[in-house]
Amino acid sequence: MIGLTPILLQTHPLEGWFFSSGKALVVLAVTLMLLVGFGIWMWRAEARLKKMERLLNPTESNKQ
Amino acid sequence: MAQNIWKTAGFALIAYVLIMVFAVPMGPGLLELRETGENTNEVVLGSNALEYHLTGFGTHWSEDPEQLQVILRSKKNLALLNVIEVLDDTHARIGLSLPYSLPSKSWDVLINHPIDGTLLLENGLFLSDRFVDESIVLPKVSIVEAEPNLPFHFPYQPSILETIRNLMLHVPMWFTMFVLMGIAFVASIRQLATPKAIAEDEKAEAAVKVGLLFGLLGLTTGSVWARFTWGAWWVDDPQLNGALVTVLVYSGYMVLRNSLESERLRARLSAVYNLFAFIILVILLMVLPRFSESLHPGKGGNPGFNSYDLDSALRAAFYPAVLGWILIGIWMYRINLRFTRLNKQLR
């Protein structure tokens, strides 16, 4: 992340309204939140799947 | 834990790509050189000099206005134009005083500037009322190409402009779909080799489901991109038709699955259809576009971007995007597969 900081800081008045007004960063924040939420959701889904697989097949619990 | 690193890596890569997509600025470029229809009032240029307006995109001309050079190029002939006045960062008034007889009517426009470097507008100027004599050689102009002095940026491309950022969200969808359909293809072959079990068929189904999702996302992102670069949500183009038909073929696969009751027969028949589907996918997305004219980037040959269109900044975002989306796709496929199996076990 440290390497990306200079990229984040550079703005220019002529980058167009979306990118110059900082709106792009708001959109970035929202998309990042969505992405992280999706990742956590998948992680938890997998954890729950693993739990149920263990419940159903106690003998072969180390399958996955 | 160690075997789960790739899952986190997929999301980390996409997070990095999103930061690039929204935070990296665009590089400068030239938009147009337009005739104003007036003679310049500058005494130095003579009475027949015409005034032109040069428009740039994201350029920095006001920071060093004396250093701005505007050059015309046609094959080996170069001609220097006069910059009358730099209006602001992206607009300048240009005076054109060329002889009546010229080696060509169509000229490339170049600019040289210490910050923006050398920028090119291909066929930016067309002089319709000049006499063409190809033997004319214009007096030599010596020009030193300026090295751009710019921060990290995405390259400017005519008519694509800022939408180049969509490259990281559109193209990897097709790559991921391709990988998932490849997984389904291999699973289908193995299903045919093991007729007694249906494990491989479950894999193929899960992979096709997730692959279809990525295909639909690819169509959506492509449609939005087409709206902003070509002006229509859908255009008649081999690459687009191929993509749509691929999605239809795999929807047919899902219809076939749903119309079969017996598990083993379903496994066998859908495996057979899936082999046809994958071969059609390869023909439609990789073979046919190479044989037909296309609006799609890299027209006349390559269905994707040409390699020289991808500069280092784009590569730094594009390759991680491809890898990240593929990893996420594979993870989604594995969760889907385990969910289906568990569901069957519980029923």
Add this chain to the structure above:
Amino acid sequence: MTGSSPSSRKASSWTRYVYLTRHAFQMELRQKNGLAGLVLFAIAAVYTCYQVAGSRADADAWNALAWVVLLFSAFNAVSKSWPDDSPEMRNYLIHVVRPHEWILARITFFCLLLCGLTCIVFLAFTLFLGTEHLSGNQGLAFFGGMQLTAMAMASLLAMIQALAVRANGGFGLIAVLGLPLIIPVILIATRYGMEILNGVAFLDTAHNLLFLATLSAGFGALGYILFPYLWSD
């Protein structure tokens, strides 16, 4: 069954293949109304086009209508089941012939059926919509392209029809599964047709025909390899 039955495995593959092909034709010819239905569909489709576009159709429309009529006539022709497709018949045939003999016979039958149908479509089409866009050898080149397209469709649809029969999914399934798969063939065929109508020299556009032939050979080979999996229980 008619004729001498190839019931023993001693008979050569070729004999059984020829027998199966002939048998398919006998079955088809026995159902006169089925054949009449095909021809009627094709002619009705052409006549509808004539009513819509008349002889005013420009080259683009003429080309598009010709391929659309051919495509839908072909799908109509194969969207039914033959007596051979019944489970009882399959149970019998599975013991006397090999699956690849059966599929090759079916592909041959479809090829000849669709080529015959193409002749009717082409005749009816040129009769109603005129031949003003075809001059000299263009008609021959266009007709040849249609025949090759019919063969490519036959080699794919033989497999899709068998799949739909096996899935008991009704014949809507043939359209759902077959139409998307046939689109590459139609794309190439329409491009070829357009180039012929635009007066491109035959040799400059013949690569499209080569492409069509490759596709039909590919579909045939896939059917040959995969059909045994469809047939067995």
